[in-house]
Structures are given as C-alpha cells and as structure tokens.
Amino acid sequence: xxxxxxxxxxxxxxxxxxxxxxxxxxxxxxxxxxxxxxxxxxxxxxxxxxxxxxxxxxxxxxxxxxxxxxxxxxxxxxxxxxxxxxxxxxxxxxxxxxxxxxxxxxxxxxxxxxxxxxxxxxxxxxxxxxxxxxxxxxxxxxxxxxxxxxxxxxxxxxxxxxxxxxxxxxxxxxxxxxxxxxxxxxxxxxxxxxxxxxxxxxxxxxxxxxxxx
Amino acid sequence: xxxxxxxxxxxxxxxxxxxxxxxxxxxxxxxxxxxxxxxxxxxxxxxxxxxxxxxxxxxxxxxxxxxxxxxxxxxxxxxxxxxxxxxxxxxxxxxxxxxxxxxxxxxxxxxxxxxxxxxxxxxxxxxxxxxxxxxxxxxxxxxxxxxxxxxxxxxxxxxxxxxxxxxxxxxxxxxxxxxxxxxxxxxxxxxxxxxxxxxxxxxxxxxxxxxxxxxxxxxxxxxxxxxxxxxxxxxxxxxxxxxxxxxxxxxxxxxxxxxxxxxxxxxxxxxxxxxxxxxxxxxxxxxxxxxxxxxxxxxxxxxxxxxxxxxxxxxxxxxxxxxxxxxxxxxxxxxxxxxxxxxxxxxxxxxxxxxxxxxxxxxxxxxxxxxxxxxxxxxxxxxxxxxxxxxxxxxxxxxxxxxxxxxxx
Numbered sequence: 001x002x003x004x005x006x007x008x009x010x011x012x013x014x015x016x017x018x019x020x021x022x023x024x025x026x027x028x029x030x031x032x033x034x035x036x037x038x039x040x041x042x043x044x045x046x047x048x049x050x051x052x053x054x055x056x057x058x059x060x061x062x063x064x065x066x067x068x069x070x071x072x073x074x075x076x077x078x079x080x081x082x083x084x085x086x087x088x089x090x091x092x093x094x095x096x097x098x099x100x101x102x103x104x105x106x107x108x109x110x111x112x113x114x115x116x117x118x119x120x121x122x123x124x125x126x127x128x129x130x131x132x133x134x135x136x137x138x139x140x141x142x143x144x145x146x147x148x149x150x151x152x153x154x155x156x157x158x159x160x161x162x163x164x165x166x167x168x169x170x171x172x173x174x175x176x177x178x179x180x181x182x183x184x185x186x187x188x189x190x191x192x193x194x195x196x197x198x199x200x201x202x203x204x205x206x207x208x209x210x211x212x213x
Numbered sequence: 214x215x216x217x218x219x220x221x222x223x224x225x226x227x228x229x230x231x232x233x234x235x236x237x238x239x240x241x242x243x244x245x246x247x248x249x250x251x252x253x254x255x256x257x258x259x260x261x262x263x264x265x266x267x268x269x270x271x272x273x274x275x276x277x278x279x280x281x282x283x284x285x286x287x288x289x290x291x292x293x294x295x296x297x298x299x300x301x302x303x304x305x306x307x308x309x310x311x312x313x314x315x316x317x318x319x320x321x322x323x324x325x326x327x328x329x330x331x332x333x334x335x336x337x338x339x340x341x342x343x344x345x346x347x348x349x350x351x352x353x354x355x356x357x358x359x360x361x362x363x364x365x366x367x368x369x370x371x372x373x374x375x376x377x378x379x380x381x382x383x384x385x386x387x388x389x390x391x392x393x394x395x396x397x398x399x400x401x402x403x404x405x406x407x408x409x410x411x412x413x414x415x416x417x418x419x420x421x422x423x424x425x426x427x428x429x430x431x432x433x434x435x436x437x438x439x440x441x442x443x444x445x446x447x448x449x450x451x452x453x454x455x456x457x458x459x460x461x462x463x464x465x466x467x468x469x470x471x472x473x474x475x476x477x478x479x480x481x482x483x484x485x486x487x488x489x490x491x492x493x494x495x496x497x498x499x500x501x502x503x504x505x506x507x508x509x510x511x512x513x514x515x516x517x518x519x520x521x522x523x524x525x526x527x528x529x530x531x532x533x534x535x536x537x538x539x540x541x542x543x544x545x546x547x548x549x550x551x552x553x554x555x556x557x558x559x560x561x562x563x564x565x566x567x568x569x570x571x572x573x574x575x576x577x578x579x580x581x582x583x584x585x586x587x588x589x590x591x592x593x594x595x596x597x598x599x600x601x602x603x604x605x606x607x608x609x610x611x612x613x614x615x616x617x618x619x620x621x622x
Binding site for chain 1: 243398401402405406407408409438440441442444445478480513514517518522526567568570572575577
C-alpha cells in the first residue's frame with residue numbers, strides 16, 4: 001500500500017475532495033480537519049492493485065509543523081489550493097512581498113469547460129478562472145500532480161447552463177484523475193522502497209516557507 | 214391549554230369504541246385486523262371438521278398476537294418508567310446542584326458526594342455555572358475587558374474590509390499577513406463548526422456570538438491568535454453560557470498548560486504529553502499498545518483532534534459535554550483518560566485492524582457511541598503507573614526531554 005498526503009491551505013476543499021474520491025458523493029456539511037484524517041481506496045494502475053492510504057491534513061499554517069512530520073513516510077502528495085486566492089497559488093508572491101519557494105514552472109490549463117464552472121465563495125457565486133492541472137517534471141523524472149479546485153465546501157450551482165459539475169462528472173473525474181495520475185508515482189515509490197525520492201525537493205514544491213526555515 | 218381542549222374534543226367521538234374495549238388491560242393492535250371469515254356465499258361451505266380446525270388455528274393466532282402485543286406494551290411501559298425515573302433523577306440533581314452545591318461551592322466542590330454526582334453528568338441547566346466555577350477566572354477577565362477586546366476586533370474587521378490602514382496591534386512575531394489570514398480563517402471556520410446544528414452558520418442565531426468570541430480572543434491573546442479547533446470549544450461554551458461568560462471561560466480554559474501547549478503547537482511539549490499518554494496506555498492496555506507499536510500508530514494521529522477540540526468534534530455532543538464535565542473536575546489528565554477509555558471500549562476490534570483501519574476508525578468514531586459504556590470503560594482506566602500519577606509521569610518525561618536536549622547541544 002502507498003501512503004499519500006493531501007495538503008494545502010485551509011478551506012481549499014481537501015476533505016471534500018477526499019470524500020468525493022472515496023465515496024463518489026458530494027459532502028454537504030463538513031467540519032474542518034484538525035490534525036489529520038484518513039481515507040483508503042484500492043485502485044488499479046497498469047494492471048496492478050494499489051491500496052492507497054490517504055492522509056488528509058489540517059490546512060492552517062500553524063499545523064504545518066505537525067503535517068510536515070507526516071511527509072517522511074509519504075509516497076506522494078496532492079496539493080489542493082484555492083484558485084480564487086492569489087496568496088494560495090504556488091509560485092505567486094506572498095501578501096507581504098516575500099516570494100514563495102518552489103513555484104509553478106509551467107501552467108497548462110486544459111479543461112475545455114473551464115470557464116463554465118462557477119463556485120461559491122462566502123455565499124456569492126463567482127466565475128472560476130478555470131480548472132487546470134499542472135505537472136512538474138522533476139529532476140528525478142518523477143511527476144507530481146496538483147489540482148486546483150475552487151474553494152472550501154464545494155457548493156456548485158447546478159442551474160448554471162444546465163451543468164452540474166458533479167453530476168456531469170467533470171469535477172469528480174478530475175479529482176479521481178488527479179489521484180490516479182499520482183499512482184504510478186506511488187507505485188514506483190513502493191517498488192523502489194524510496195517514496196518519491198528525496199523529500200528535500202518535495203518540500204520545495206508545497207511547503208512555501210521552506211526557503212525561510 | 215388550547216391544545217388540550219382541542220385534543221379533548223377530538224377524542225370524544227372515539228369514546229363509544231373505547232367503551233367496547235374497556236374490559237381489556239391494554240389496547241390490542243394487530244389482533245383487531247385478524248378476523249375469521251367464512252367462505253363467501255357463492256362457494257360451498259367448509260366441512261365442519263375444517264371449520265373447526267381453522268377456528269382453532271385462528272384462536273391460536275390471536276393468542277400469539279395478543280401475547281406479543283402485551284409484551285410490547287410492557288416494554289413501552291418500562292421504557293416510559295425508565296424515562297420518568299431519569300427525568301426525576303435529573304430534576305433531583307438540578308435541585309441538589311442549585312440549592313446545596315452551588316451556594317457552597319468552595320467548601321463542597323471537592324467533597325466525595327459532589328464528585329460522585331459530578332461524574333454522573335451535570336444537568337444541562339446548571340452545566341454552564343458549574344463549568345465557569347470549575348474553570349475559574351485566574352486571568353481576572355471582566356465583562357468590560359471582553360467588550361474592549363470585542364470593540365478592537367470589530368475595528369480590525371472594519372479596517373480589513375475597507376482596506377484601510379493597518380490597526381496597530383502589539384503582538385509577538387506574527388506578520389500582518391498571518392493576522393489577516395487568521396481573521397479570514399475565523400470566518401471560514403465558523404461555518405464549518407457543528408454544521409449539522411445549523412446555529413453557527415451564516416444567518417444562524419449564534420453565528421455572530423461565535424465570531425465575536427473568537428475575534429475578541431485574537432485581540433486578547435495576539436500571541437496565540439486563532440487556531441483551528443478553538444471554534445469548537447467556543448461553540449460548546451456558547452451553548453451553555455452567556456457571551457461574556459463564555460469568553461471568560463474560553464480564555465481561562467485555553468490558558469491551562471495542556472491547552473496552551475497544543476494551541477501554540479509547541480512540538481516539544483506536545484510530544485511530552487503523548488509520551489505520558491503512552492506510559493498509561495501501556496500500563497492499562499498492554500496488548501493494544503503493542504499492536505499499535507507494531508503498526509506504527511502513534512498517538513498524535515488520534516489525540517491531536519481529541520485534545521484540540523476537547524472531544525466536541527469526535528464524540529456526540531451530549532457525550533462530549535459529559536467528558537467536559539469531568540474534565541472540569543479532574544483537569545487535563547481526564548482528557549487522556551477518556552482517550553484510553555475509548556481505546557479500551559474498542560480494544561477487541563482495534564486489535565484486529567491494520568494501521569489505516571485503526572487510523573480511520575479513531576479519527577471518525579462511530580456515531581452511536583453508548584455513553585454509559587464509554588464512561589464505564591473510562592472508569593476502569595487507572596491513572597497510576599508504578600505508583601506515579603499523571604502529573605508526576607509528565608514531570609519526569611519533561612525533565613528527561615530537557616536534559617536530552619541539553620546533552621545534544
């Protein structure tokens with residue numbers, strides 16, 4: 001089995017994403033995660049069965065020191081962030097002007113229906129700037145996938161253009177795609193017994209303060 | 214009154230029927246639907262022998278049905294009696310708390326009789342008062358101080374929403390961005406605090422109260438700020454106390470050493486707590502302890518959520534309040550004792566699980582936890598290890614930790 005982390009800022013929808021991945025259902029009322037919660041799912045990749053152990057972590061920066069201690073054993077990670085929050089997008093500058101470590105080398109928004117998806121933030125419907133996924137080719141030849149998914153508790157407007165992103169499977173599939181795309185990576189890590197290589201560079205991707213510590 | 218009159222009228226037309234059955238001890242239900250009918254007139258009549266047999270079978274069926282109904286009626290009666298008894302005992306407890314204990318708090322709070330009554334659970338109507346008294350007000354917070362902190366919080370929100378100049382705030386080491394983020398996070402988390410109760414969410418009756426208490430606290434303790442988990446604690450207090458008193462209890466509660474260690478995410482101290490917990494874990498549940506060790510299941514995985522929210526997120530609310538009751542009586546060690554009680558209750562199934570299933574189980578406990586069984590299980594946990602109590606074990610571990618740190622430098 002492979003240990004897999006879900007990380008990202010508070011309110012980006014980590015637990016909702018995980019819930020949807022495992023139950024194939026949308027979660028209506030969700031508490032915020034304190035510490036870490038767990039999910040597991042058996043997936044089939046390239047004819048091989050992999051049991052994913054998913055660690056769903058707390059989002060608040062204050063908990064970073066706790067969640068960081070879980071990086072060590074992980075074979076992969078999914079970073080979830082809020083596309084509407086500038087401060088949340090990796091590679092963007094911090095509100096106080098310090099630049100974050102890591103960053104997005106290349107952005108390739110690819111979903112054809114991206115601008116039709118709206119999300120609700122603080123009770124108001126807004127138009128999303130798009131669903132995209134980024135891939136990083138890292139020095140080691142491994143891939144880490146990230147997925148951006150609107151905001152916190154996902155309340156999607158089903159009436160909009162007759163399209164419910166959940167019903168239509170756009171989001172659901174994307175969520176699952178993100179996990180599956182990670183899985184060869186996980187598999188590789190399990191087979192070689194190394195996880196995704198060296199977590200020093202791993203930290204460079206999602207721990208935005210790493211350069212400061 | 215009006216309701217009674219209405220129902221009285223509604224019952225009257227039924228009375229003739231009731232008269233018919235008044236010789237019965239109970240109201241038969243399904244037997245009334247069992248009616249033996251002869252064959253329809255267009256068919257040949259049953260032979261006498263068959264009719265006799267059917268009558269006999271019919272009578273047996275009726276007897277069985279009556280028996281079953283009587284049993285059910287008795288069960289219902291018993292349930293009702295138990296409920297009345299429970300209500301009576303709650304009523305009596307309220308009287309004892311209000312008339313005997315609360316007026317003489319200082320002298321009575323530690324007596325054996327009170328401690329025993331306390332363990333049974335504090336009646337909801339006096340719960341807030343008892344919690345307030347037990348938590349105390351070491352910080353000497355007044356209602357006026359709460360108003361001042363709240364006013365400052367409101368000023369900050371205003372300046373944030375208008376994008377105006379940063380309000381000066383004497384805090385220690387947190388950047389403006391962090392503080393802004395924490396104010397945003399409060400807003401986000403309020404709607405994610407007991408969402409199923411629908412009272413803390415936007416538009417709900419306690420939304421603003423929860424917002425105010427958390428905001429006031431960030432102004433009162435900018436060095437601690439808002440940390441996830443706090444909203445659950447504040448919410449439980451709001452359900453039992455008036456706003457300013459809830460703030461006083463909240464601030465004093467968070468000021469306790471265990472809560473400070475966790476909410477400041479002081480890793481060293483948290484590890485000391487986990488290590489002390491493991492000492493008692495091994496002592497009380499050696500088999501399960503070994504199983505957890507074998508599976509690399511460290512206590513942080515389940516304890517962080519339990520300690521940060523004082524069980525209010527992981528246990529059903531009424532059960533969580535009972536844990537709070539005794540936590541107010543016994544202090545931090547009861548939080549860890551409760552954890553061991555939960556582990557003990559589920560020891561058999563946990564011993565059969567692997568890492569991920571244990572982790573999933575403990576971070577999402579079953580919803581229908583039986584509160585009496587949990588408390589019986591907690592009562593069976595000994596908070597003594599080789600003649601050492603919780604505080605002593607913790608002190609020794611803390612010393613060890615400090616000396617090993619000195620050694621490594």
